[in-house]
Amino acid sequence: MISSSQALDLIRDRNLQMLTDSCLEGQLSDDATELVRLASRCLQSEPRERPNPKSLVASLTPLQKETEVPSFVLMGIPNSTCCSPLSPLGEACSRRDLTAIHEVLENIGYKDDGMTNELSFQMWTDQMQETLDSKKKGDSAFKQKDFRTTIECYSQFIDVGTMVSPTIFARRGLSYLMNDMPQEALNDAMQAQVISPIWHIASYLQAAALSWTMKHKQH
Template sequence: MGCESSKLASCCWSGQNGPVREAQNPDDEERAEVSDLPTFREFTVEQLRISTSGFAVENIVSEHGEKAPNVVYKGKLENQRRVAVKRFNRSAWPDSRQFLEEARSVGQLRNNRLANLLGCCCEGDERLLVAEFMPNETLAKHLFHWETQPMKWAMRLRVALYLGQALEYCTIKGRALYHDLNAYRILFDEEGDPRLSCFGLMKNSRDGKSYSTNLAFTPPEYLRTGRITPESVMYSFGTLLLDLLSGKHIPPSHALDLIKDRNLQMLTDSCLEGQFSSDDGTELVRIASRCLQYEPRERPNPKSLVAALFPLQKEIEVPSHALMGISRDGGNMPLSPLGEACLRMDLTAIHEILEKLGYKDDEGAATELSFQMWTNQMQETLNSKKKGDAAFRHKDAKAAIECYTLFIDVGTMVSPTVYARRSLSYLMNDMPQEALNDAVQAQVISPVWHVASYLQAASLFALGRENEAQIALKEGSVLEEKKNTNS
């Protein structure tokens, strides 16, 4: 262990009933509200349908998957901003006015400790929330299901502090209630910094339950009354501190029994050996046990939690992505020939690769044709495509655009490859915005097609949008790697 268990137990438990230690906590710039995010807005269902490729199964990112009552999808707006879209069950929030009021209230929050709410959709029976997309998984993934390295002690302390700061900010802004706070609600941004999901600031429905986890982890007063209070959130914070200390999801009652019996070896993650002192371990366990008090009034508030966690921080000069072992950009990733060509904006090389690829990624496209070959209109449509392919082969970009446009406008058959070829033709014709639109449309049709992401990167490079291009390049590389692994 990284701490002496017997010493830790005696220090912790003898001081259990004392107040949580206050410490100086400067109100630094990291705690300031962010100003570079767009204001909260309302979306249409169609806009969000397009952004998520028709709410494609491949874009589901919520831990419980397609059968969950409220599913979260990853998506991309027209301006290429990546978002997380939460789609509520159709029976949730029957009163549209109440839903809009709640969403707008949460949408006023803007803080870099939150995965902020960017907008909502309230159309017919549909109720959706749109938030910032966090690309580096959940705390549950990094803490319980890690593949490369366990989370370091310094990073676990940072998660606790940033979470406390998020809750303090929400409390100051009048949103002290957070529903079902758990390790799946904490997400990691591109820098590897932990953020609290804004989705938990709203119930799963206007009259629904606040907690969906195992009842062994819910606050005792919630079991009695079915209502959540600010003190209930502090109880859940205590369970998260236990998660961070143990690397496991231990029921609070069991953890408290271990502390009482001074059996902390069972409570502390063996992966943390040598990483922290007994004093630091003592303080973290003491804070957790105060949060888990049976009586709500005996639990600390967010401000005192932040004050207690601030002096415990370690390696504060090391950025989160370094502590987490997260690569921040696609520049260090090995790129395939197509990825390299898009990075270099080598249109000749891209053309050669697309020509070799042909139409083999258009699964099922020929099936619809076989039933309609006999019609004159279909024959004309096929001729347009053949002429487009011939023009594309000979790098006649203008003719390819015209012929492929005739094929697309008929709308009888949808082909991601045709959109990809027209996208490259637009690039060859110095029309990058049109190229980007076609590359996005190709991904709408085929959400996991790496070629579409790569062409978006090339188009974004041509538009001078370097950062967004690097993100699209990384997405293409990840999708291509998954495809190669599966095949």
């Protein structure tokens, strides 16, 4: 049996043959071997060793053979009829309805954001005031659905780096989607989740951005 520490060493050294159960030798298809290889790359400790989302999607797409068959059928899992209904944001993402996503984000505001509690007296400088002005202009542009201005103002806020806000990354990510820039949107959604790992909105936006990325590849 391989211990967890040994498994990490094998992943780091990309020794997939040792990592694979000996009982499965010669039984894994080329696709399965490729999936193990991709998974091991995603688990690398160094960020530069991991695949970026765009290359990962490109690698996984050819491996998806049964696109019309539900996952639970392929995996032999009984289909449960008792499914929890999606939230309004989940429904909007599943429909690729950017207008509805915008409405949800606008209504939520910053209530899930801890940013306003992180200010200190030392941060009230001229630069801080300019940063807050950029945020206010971005908020106004987002409300007015001026998404190019939203990107510009929120980028100014983010570049200063005085405060971090998952909501601003989510709003800029949606603005990128509105401007047909799904890769930038995905990057922002992932950054929002780095800041707030359990924030469900970041996960929904990642799904929406990935959906748009796949849509681009099909055309």
